[in-house]
Amino acid sequence: MEGQRVRTSGRHVAGLVVLLAVLFPAGAQEPSADVPSIQVSAARIKRTERLTLDLSVPLDAPGEPVEVIPPPVPEILSLLVGPLVQPVKDPEGKPMLRYRYTFQGVRSGRRIWGPFQVRRGGKVYHTDPFLIEVSYRGDIDKVAYDVEWEAPERILARQSVPITLYIRHLDRIVLPDRVQIPELRGAFVEEVPVLAPVEEESMGAHTLYHVPVKTFMITPYESGTIRLPPATVILGGMEESGGALTVRVDPLPQSSSLHGVGRFEFYATRTVSTVQVGELFGIRLLVKGVGNFPFLSFPQPDPGDLAVLVREEEDEEYRASTEGYSGWRQRTYWFRAVEEGRLTVRIPPFRYVPPGQNGVRSAGGTSLAVEVREENVTPALTFLSLDEVRSLQGRWIAEDLRVLFLIIPMVLALFSLLVPSKRFGGYALVVCTASWAGLLLWILLVPPDFPLPEQELQEGLAFLEREDYGKAYEAFQEALDEEELAPGIHYDAAMAAYALGEDGRVVYHLRRACVQAPMVLILRKALSHMEEEIGLQYQAALPVAFPPGIPWLGLITGCTLSGLFFAAYIRWRSPVLLITLLLSLSATIVAGGYVFYRAVVFREPQAVVVSETPLQAVPEEEGRRLQICPAGTAVRTDYLYQDYVRVHTGMGTSGWVRRDTLQWYIGR
CATH class of the missing domain: 2.60.40 (Immunoglobulin-like)
Incomplete structure (x- = not known):
């Protein structure tokens, strides 16, 4: 042109x-x-x-x-x-x-x-x-000087072209003090580094210079005309305006599948050639050349019925040039294989219009084969029957309110000090101690009987058998909402299942004994099919787990036992009782400190994840994005906000990360 x-x-x-x-x-x-x-x-x-x-x-x-x-x-x-x-x-x-x-x-x-x-x-x-x-x-x-736009006379709709504002007829090379340009309508406008060189006109001993001061990359939305408004340039105390220019925009060829305007090369590759059922594989599309890179679209790969699209990732690197944007742009489509067989991904051609030429060109257009093999991994979780649920409920000591009964014998023992007779006071103290020991054995040996919503759980199990995970989720959620199954017990079993037993069933970690057992029923296949839909919804609704189990029981036991030893020492003034009292108080302080540390200072994570790529996160202390850990690092999460989760790494770094950059592993 x-x-x-x-x-x-x-x-x-x-x-x-x-x-x-x-x-x-x-x-x-x-x-x-x-x-x-x-x-x-x-x-x-x-x-x-x-x-x-x-x-x-x-x-x-x-x-x-x-x-x-x-x-x-x-x-x-x-x-x-x-x-x-x-x-x-x-x-x-x-x-x-x-x-x-x-x-x-x-x-x-x-x-x-x-x-x-x-x-x-x-x-x-x-x-x-x-x-x-x-x-x-x-x-x-x-x-004075002259202000002038330089642009092509005719361009195509959606074509990216540079336009340059010049200061012409200068006797030396100078830059303006200020440039004022009204808003340009009818096109996407981006200011880019000045692309044009300084031009010279020489005659004898004199030389005039034409200095470019601004370059914009414009991309018209549709055909018609674009009017470049007059610009005002202030230089050396002088102010000059002018340069209004009209550019004709021609329509594109009628094509519903047009992807770009420019001169391009198109490549399609696969990340792997063989996967197992349930694993991810990627189809990577790469476009190189010169054209309207910010406005490119990609053809949609079609994997057929053997895979489903999980997410899309995009990467790009281009810069402004005298013919448009020059560089490359890449999009990766990640699919999950769902059935065994030979999978063929059909990729339509990349269709584009070269400037200055008639017609639509096509590049690429191919098929890529991926072999999908049968899954050979052991399921992380299996079904539990209702009887197993009941047995699991009493396996560990949680926030069982029965531990508060230990306070009654301690209070009675302290009141026995008011009895003036050492004989009757001693008998009362022995009875209180025996009562305390009996209550402790009852708490340890007899599991609590928490009511279970039998009907809802049975419905949920039936839906799971039919692999209707949506209705199963609703049934189990209704079971949890029906009544308080256990006071203070954490509702999420999946986030506590860190290890697997030899028989493939869940082995609860001792420190995470606050698991609500009925939730295990939903986790056999639901998490593998609905990772983010179920796991993250639960994560968003979960409260912070209060530390249950042995530390909590130890704290209450230590307090009440110290009260009994104190009453006995005041009654008989024995050095042995004093030493025993000091040891009991020390154990109580240790248990209380551990409970405080777990409840306030260190909150256990609600999930264990492994990053597929180096995590770029926004740390809580700073506003800029940093890499908080390399790829393959196990990190822990605790809070969810919209599409972001807060992660903590073993390197002491933390930050908010998009949840779709994490690969979730439950039961490892």
Whole structure:
């Protein structure tokens, strides 16, 4: 495409100075008497004055035919009179013809003008170009510049092309103090680094410069016209506006599957050739070339019925160039294999329109094969019957309210100190101690009997057998919402199942004994099929687990036992009882500190995850994104907010990460 230029007309013109001089190469001699010459009436004049230009043409003989072809008059001048032709003689008396022109300036500026062409005696002569300057607002020391857009005359809709704003006709290379450009409508506009070089116009000892100051990459939304608004440039105390330009936008060929405008190369690859059922594989599409990269679309791979799309990832690297955006853009489609067999992914061709050419081009278009093998891994979790659920409920000591019964014998023992008789007071203390020991054995040996919503659990098990995980989820959720199954017990079994037993069933970690057993029923296959849908929904709703089990029981036991030893020591003042009391208090302090540490300082995570890629997270202490751990690192999560989860690594770093960058492992 050929470029077009529109030169501006200044709005603030107050004075005029015209410098007209004949320029010769350095070291040249005076021109021959046979060569036409130019003379001016004055080197500098103001706007109210007139400038006279005399072109003298020597003749070999009077009446010799002469033809003068003047150059176009620059837009900064206006021709008033001329040419007036008059025969004259030179100082030596030889005949000459004088062509007189009278001009007046119309606006400030600086131009290269010439040459005049003279045809005489079968020969053609040219005068040297000369410099014309018109002053700015009557200031003899200032000459204005011109503001001009440079852009293609015609482009295509959705084609990305650069447009450049120039300051033209400068006597030296300078940058403006300020540039004001109105909003451009009808296209996506992005300012990019200046792409055009500084242009030069040389004549004799003078050089004019055309300096690019702004470059924008525009991408029209639709066909029609785009008007580049006039820009205002302030430089050295002068202000000039202009440069309005209209660019024609041609429509694209009618094609519903058009992906880009430019010149591209298209490649399609697969990440693996063999996967197992349930594993992920990727189809990577790469586009390279020059064109409208920010607005590219990709053809959608079709894996058939043997795989489902899980997510899409995109990477890109391109920069502005004189023909558009140059670089590459890549999109990876991640699929999960769901059935055994030979999977063929069909990839439609990438269709694009090259600028300046007719028709739509196609690149690529292929099929990639992936072998899907049968899954050979042991399920992480299996079904549990209702009887097993009941047995699991009492396996560990949780926040069992029966431990509070231990406070009653301790209080009675303290009241026994009020009995004046040592004999009867001693009997009372022994009875309180025996009662305390009996209650402790009852708590340890007899599991608590928590009611279970039998009907809802049976319905959930039936839905799981039919692999209707959505209704199973609703049934189990209804079972949990029906009543408080166990006071203070954590509701999520999956997040506590860190290890597997030899028989493939869940082995609960001692420190996570607060698991609500009925939730185990939903986890056999539901987590493998609905990882984020179920696991993360539970995670978002879970409260912080209060530390249950042995530490909690130890704290209550230590407090009550210390009370009993205190009452016995006050009654009998025995050194053995004092030592025993001190040991009991020490154990109680240790248990209490551990409970406080687990409940306040260190909160156990609700999931164990492994990152597939290096995690880029926003740490809680800083606002910038940092890499908190490399790929393959096991991290822990605790809170979910919208699409982000907070993760903690073993390296002491933490931050908020998009949940779709994590691969969830439950039961490992």
